[in-house]
Amino acid sequence: MKSSRAYLNRIFEFVIEKAIFLAGILSIVFVFLIFLFLIKEGFSLFRTYSIFSFLFGTKWYPISSPPQFGIVPLLLGSVAVTLGAILIAVPLGIGSAIYIAEIAPRWLREILKATVEFLAAIPSIVLGFIGLVTLAPLVKKLFHLPTGLTALSGSIMLAFMAMPTIVSMMEDAFTAVPKSYREGALALGATRWEMIRRVLLPASASGMLAAIMLGIGRVIGETMAVLMITGNAARIPTGLTQPVRTMTATIAAEMGEAVQGGNHYFALFAIGIVLFIITFLINVTASFLVRSQRK
Amino acid sequence: MSQDDSVRMKTAIRIENFNLYYDQFRALSDVNLEICERRVTAVIGPSGCGKSTLLRAINRMNDLIEKVRVEGQIFVDEAPVYGDHVDLVALRRKVGMVFQRPNPFPLSIFENVAFGLRLHFHSSPAERMERVQKSLEEVGLWEELRDRLGGFALNLSGEQQQRLCIARAIAVRPDIILMDEPCSALDPVATQRIEELIRFLKKDYTIVIVTHNMSQAARVSDETAYFYLGKLIEMGATQKIFTAPSKKETEDYITGKFG
Ligand SMILES: Nc1ncnc2c1ncn2[C@@H]1O[C@H](COP(=O)(O)OP(=O)(O)OP(=O)(O)O)[C@@H](O)[C@H]1O
Ligand SMILES: [Mg+2]
Numbered sequence: 366m367k368s369s370r371a372y373l374n375r376i377f378e379f380v381i382e383k384a385i386f387l388a389g390i391l392s393i394v395f396v397f398l399i400f401l402f403l404i405k406e407g408f409s410l411f412r413t414y415s416i417f418s419f420l421f422g423t424k425w426y427p428i429s430s431p432p433q434f435g436i437v438p439l440l441l442g443s444v445a446v447t448l449g450a451i452l453i454a455v456p457l458g459i460g461s462a463i464y465i466a467e468i469a470p471r472w473l474r475e476i477l478k479a480t481v482e483f484l485a486a487i488p489s490i491v492l493g494f495i496g497l498v499t500l501a502p503l504v505k506k507l508f509h510l511p512t513g514l515t516a517l518s519g520s521i522m523l524a525f526m527a528m529p530t531i532v533s534m535m536e537d538a539f540t541a542v543p544k545s546y547r548e549g550a551l552a553l554g555a556t557r558w559e560m561i562r563r564v565l566l567p568a569s570a571s572g573m574l575a576a577i578m579l580g581i582g583r584v585i586g587e588t589m590a591v592l593m594i595t596g597n598a599a600r601i602p603t604g605l606t607q608p609v610r611t612m613t614a615t616i617a618a619e620m621g622e623a624v625q626g627g628n629h630y631f632a633l634f635a636i637g638i639v640l641f642i643i644t645f646l647i648n649v650t651a652s653f654l655v656r657s658q659r660k
Numbered sequence: 661m662s663q664d665d666s667v668r669m670k671t672a673i674r675i676e677n678f679n680l681y682y683d684q685f686r687a688l689s690d691v692n693l694e695i696c697e698r699r700v701t702a703v704i705g706p707s708g709c710g711k712s713t714l715l716r717a718i719n720r721m722n723d724l725i726e727k728v729r730v731e732g733q734i735f736v737d738e739a740p741v742y743g744d745h746v747d748l749v750a751l752r753r754k755v756g757m758v759f760q761r762p763n764p765f766p767l768s769i770f771e772n773v774a775f776g777l778r779l780h781f782h783s784s785p786a787e788r789m790e791r792v793q794k795s796l797e798e799v800g801l802w803e804e805l806r807d808r809l810g811g812f813a814l815n816l817s818g819e820q821q822q823r824l825c826i827a828r829a830i831a832v833r834p835d836i837i838l839m840d841e842p843c844s845a846l847d848p849v850a851t852q853r854i855e856e857l858i859r860f861l862k863k864d865y866t867i868v869i870v871t872h873n874m875s876q877a878a879r880v881s882d883e884t885a886y887f888y889l890g891k892l893i894e895m896g897a898t899q900k901i902f903t904a905p906s907k908k909e910t911e912d913y914i915t916g917k918f919g
Contacts, residue, residue, distance in 0.1 A: 548724070550765070552721060552752055555779055567765075
């Protein structure tokens with residue numbers, strides 16, 4: 366009797382263990398399958414179209430004949446919008462994170478933190494829509510442009526989307542710096558600003574970098590808002606005040622019209638692969654930095 | 661002896677009718693005492709009696725805590741510590757502090773010692789190097805660390821870290837060093853060596869040390885102040901306090917009957 370009970374228990378253990386294992390392995394399998402599909406569809410382009418012309422081609426004319434699938438203008442479009450967003454979001458983000466973590470009185474700190482979280486909760490499509498009707502006309506007027514739908518408008522928009530990630534992660538990094546470092550610096554006669562600059566910032570450097578990387582990751586994959594506000598011109602940009610088109614916006618805009626199984630369709634998947642690789646590298650770097658911060 | 665007495669006359673810190681409140685709680689009550697220059701003064705008393713509070717009142721580290729209120733005055737070198745026009749930077753340059761847990765910055769060994777120099781002096785790199793070397797020599801770290809000044813300070817042993825923190829404090833040539841249980845995170849051997857260092861440093865600095873360790877107070881200090889519940893019960897020459905205290909409470913605490 367007793368031994369059969371133990372036997373049942375063992376079977377039960379075994380089943381549970383395998384079920385958990387299966388659940389774990391299944392998510393990996395799904396990710397792997399998605400990736401496989403992406404690779405398969407993307408690489409189909411290169412059966413008939415050279416990978417060189419794809420990666421280094423400067424013209425994206427998917428429906429001319431013969432079609433041209435040069436990714437450079439889209440890549441540069443993404444880079445321009447993302448770089449612009451970083452240039453805006455990083456200084457602002459560092460400033461507000463320092464203010465929230467170190468300077469604001471406690472009651473204001475709580476309000477500001479809640480506001481940042483609130484900003485993160487606004488769906489990107491809503492932000493894009495608001496940007497379209499308020500920001501774009503403003504940019505147009507301010508810079509005397511023919512259109513306000515430019516890389517700059519996209520950058521400002523994306524900066525807003527990256528800010529919550531950057532601010533809250535940096536704020537965490539600052540708060541994680543032990544009180545003893547601050548006291549040590551202040552006791553040596555450092556002013557608050559000297560303490561921040563000479564102790565706090567160096568001590569949280571890798572956490573700050575990770576925050577920036579994750580902010581970038583958030584921005585580079587952003588689609589709808591960018592599609593709405595950057596003007597959608599697949600041209601190589603020479604400045605931030607020109608209309609551009611990002612990789613994400615291209616996929617979103619052209620997915621509907623591309624014939625399944627055709628080169629245009631494959632080319633969009635190939636863009637997806639490029640996007641995937643970039644995002645992957647950014648995330649890996651960020652998590653590496655986060656881990657080295659914890660040590 | 662007479663020379664010793666004249667040295668003893670000089671007051672480095674004078675605390676007058678001093679009260680400190682954390683919000684409603686009165687952590688220090690009517691404290692009056694004088695701390696002599698170039699002597700080691702030990703502050704003893706049971707946990708929570710206000711030793712750290714007193715120490716942090718001298719260099720105004722309590723300012724960092726919300727809802728702290730003080731009454732009375734503290735004079736460092738006859739200059740008031742509390743008031744609207746007090747230069748906190750100058751005060752803290754003059755009054756260094758060593759903490760209970762060694763707290764070197766996550767920077768190189770060199771940058772730790774040079775930290776205060778960069779804040780307060782516009783010295784050339786060569787002068788800075790000289791100052792760093794001198795400070796490390798004074799705390800007995802120079803020989804072991806001279807070849808790895810660029811190394812990460814947090815990789816040092818606990819004792820080395822605490823010595824480094826002392827070097828960091830003395831690098832800016834303060835007059836006074838406040839030490840809050842500087843040995844409590846160290847093993848007995850390291851403790852003994854830090855005590856030696858404290859006795860060595862008193863030729864140049866006024867040292868105020870908080871300690872829980874009676875024999876440490878007896879070993880390193882010239883004067884001892886006994887606190888209980890935020891009040892100064894008794895202060896005097898260490899030898900007298902430990903052999904013939906004038907108050908019953910002091911005797912009970914020192915002999916371990918209570919505390
Ligand atoms: N930030 C604070 N807010 C409120 N009360 C405090 C604060 N810091 C200390 N106190 C209180 O003030 C009293 C004195 O504290 P203090 O840290 O000076 O004691 P101490 O003698 O250094 O004790 P210990 O030997 O344990 O270090 C204690 O009752 C403590 O609870
Ligand atoms: Mg204490």
